[in-house]
Amino acid sequence: MRRVSDLAISDYGMISDCRSAALVSRGGSIDWLCVPRFDSPSLFGRLLDGDAGHWSIRPEGEASSSRKYWKGALVLETTFRTSKGVLVLEDVMAIDLKSDHHTLRTDAPRAILRRLRCEDGEVPIAASFCPRPEFGLVTPLLRKAPGGIVGTGGSELFFLSSDVPCEVDRSVATGRFVLKRGERTSFALQWASSWEAAPGPLDQEEIDGLFDEAVESWLDWARQHQAYQGPWKDLVDRSGQILEGLTFRPTGAVIAAATTSLPERVGGVRNWDYRYSWIRDASLTLQALWVAACPTEAHRYFEFLAGSALSQIGDGAQMQIMYGVGGEHDLSEREVPRLSGWRGSRPVRVGNAAWNQLQLDVYGEILGAAWILRDQHDVLNPLNRQFLVRAVDAAASRWKERDNGIWELRGEPRHFLYSKLMCWSALDRGVAMAEAIGAEDQVPRWERVREEIGAAILEEGWSEKAGAFTQSFGSDALDASTLRIPSVGLLPASDPRMRSTIEAIATHLVDRRGLVYRYRAEDGLPGDEGTFLLCTFWLAQAWALAGQLDRAREVFELAAGYVNDLGLLAEEVDPETEELLGNFPQAFSHIGLINAAWAISSLEKAQREGRPMVVPDWT
Template structure:
């Protein structure tokens, strides 16, 4: 059974699928040919019998030795792992050559080099198709090519290294002296298509490095946290399914939110709420083509009857994502069940309407040339929402218990109506303007009266509840209330008191008390990393910039050695948990970095009015509020007036 920590993995990918490689050099997770295909390597969720490819120095112990150090080669997705042994130094470079066309053939290239001394190396290739269930037939084809085939799936191994079959696996043992280099290339092909073309590994690596170097060169972010931002943007790009523009939440399924627990979900799909923050991050860092592609995916996916809007879709826009369990897989460190598909796709989550409309608003403001039917779609969504906004729903965290009147859902319903009113006011759409202005006021009043606890001076998770919820941190970021509103400051402070871990990170909601089992499950979970980034943004918005920066930099220390984040952080075990790497965490990191740089630029501009944002190294074409994770769309007039004024603390002192 795999005992590698989640953060011990590194990601490689080709914009169609991805693979996870451990510190020991074992490829323990990969699905071919797409992110949402069945896995060919699933040791991550079981043991080596479920599919793995171990490559590294031959260990004298029963367990392979971890790499001494590893890194990505420059600003790329090519992984370089180095072992310093008593016999010599070995270096392995792993890459998947990227391509953005439908006819792409996935390749995993592994280049092994003896840097010094004399090192004995072992490769053990043991794929198991259909999530570890199917053992392929192994045969040697023309020349030196090995074929591993079962049903519709086939893998071809190209290597000049002597290789033999044992117990359904391909073994290669060799000894390399200083300067020696050998290569392995594994290629996926549908079994009926015959052998794929042979590629040159060194040329494939060079192409991979050139692709990522060119892509990173388009980034406009030049702020203080450029290294972390670049790595996060590369990760987001790696989670993109290039043919459609859809971005998966993570390339994995069932990595647990609690080690040994049952909070194990399939994240290889595209959540609509991720569209809003992802689009904003891409636009603000110079990636307009990716943002345009993502917006086009969104319009295709949500086309049709607004009443059938889903919270998530497949990478091609597919709607049916039936959830099932795989009892043959023991799960990561015994975390069961292992699930594929996601039953939450059919939930009612009213906040998604606000997030879709926020995305369309941002795309329009950025001049991305969204489909001309987008305005009609937006109006149709609000027509549906007008009749249903006051219903209970499952909320942003996809609870699997009873529906509730979640405050965040109501706030995002307000966002949907507010942005559509502005669209109508601009003359780009037609709709019942006065009626919807009244609706906007009604929703706002309803939230402030029923979702606010006057005694504790905080908004609550749902109407009638005393519990808190980290999604309340988005209230000022969405422009629902200005950051210096006493209720906003009170909510931020209450979340800091009641949802903070011992590390000062933020839980999504309490898992004890009245909210225990709100998602229909037992057990605990870690601090949700995106929520902790949201707190940093809110602190910056209310003028507590130094506290915001301290929290942000603490979050940066939780990244693994190659800069990757999972969904959550377990403060007791002090390790990452949840699916990995997680797009939501990396988007939140990018947005927080930009927000902190902007806060610094604003402070410097206030101190020296003649200094422009461009002179401070910040883009001068940013739109929306001065900070925030979403940072999309103008805030209401009251908030806009605040943004031009000095920030104030809870006791009224100007910062």
């Protein structure tokens, strides 16, 4: 009988080296780490199964804990208080940026750095190092070596540097020691592929040096790039740092989340792998990066998406909706039956079968991303211009098709309104950029198709019964994605039909607290899911665009109230228990927070200045 992880999702914090990420529990255990990339197999996987590996450092016996990130940096500090003293644990992943603040040094070490210090009293400490490569399939061989412990097994080599005496029992290393007030010690876990040179020991001075380099890299990045000034600045800045931490720096890809298979309902089957990069998220992600991180990151993300999708546009090819962080196309899904899942939520999945779905909204997302970055050097280079023209043409020719929609429903394809809306957006941006992309001769045709799509949405997407725009043509089912209509620019939020849609969603597509569901219609899967934080932030943003400041702030603060003590959000909230659900930390939720805060800030500024709110020109 395998042990099941039962910690709350909110009990975890993330550290990142912009290549991979680790989740650290409030009890000092690293229970999730995939190396060498975000989408690699896990080395520590206790998050999904009690026997899938961990690395724990904590006081022995009873202890309370509090934690925080260092301001401006993804450095996690956990303070333990016991009856015998106070212990501080600091966690960071080694990272060293080049002087341009955007590129990783190629010789930067791959390592997790952990520092301990006793601030008061005398604290007995227990450490447990239990790596289990390949999602727990491999039981490695550990052995003592000068300066620490060597591990071999599967495709990875690793070295745990420590001056703490440890006992090794084949695949588990344990240590018990005491720190007194003023004493400190450090640990470093390095890894390498089996064909590379094995990492060697690091002494305490070297670990401290790498730790300081990582801190300075994060702080320097924050100083250079985080300039947002507005309400909820701390949350917006933290969200920008999380997006940076979810960026695979070698390519610029932004992943949807650091985890796979954290469920949308406890014990349910809606457990997906989110460690990939979605075109669906493109324009929203770029807006958030622009506000809370850095335009250069936005540029590199666009280049990654365009480069990955370039070969799939034209000649009838279907643009893929997501890619691996290196630009890989085949993300075939499989189940990992040996893993029990978080709180028994099976199956655990690796890969994502939605990679080969048809989603027509991708054309609007990629054109929206290009529109945001249109003034940046080299975004509209000859190859990208050709790619964008083909994307607009594909939207024009395919918009009448059925697809699986933004939410990747696994039932029968439908005429989803959001897909039509984003095809409209692709044509709208294509017309606006026609001269820049060398397509002036296409403008009359693109304008004609754009008007045709807009008319179809306004007629076939509207339900008198629902008093709202709905999920798909001819349906009465509400869908939160229709809140994007004013953000995209088809109708202003002040339009009576749009105002009625916002009211309908705020009344009928929410739980008892006011958090928004994506939809409540049949979707081809058993069970149901929690409320969706991104959609709740969309509602806040829609109220802001409609000029309703109080309602916008109320909804924003409701959704933002579900950040954990570190400012992190998962994908959803359980309607009964109010626990965070879904993969974590979730880029989409943080993107929604940033963009809604920006919209509310813009409305507040406009009202202070006695003028109408100006919708940004990226819409």
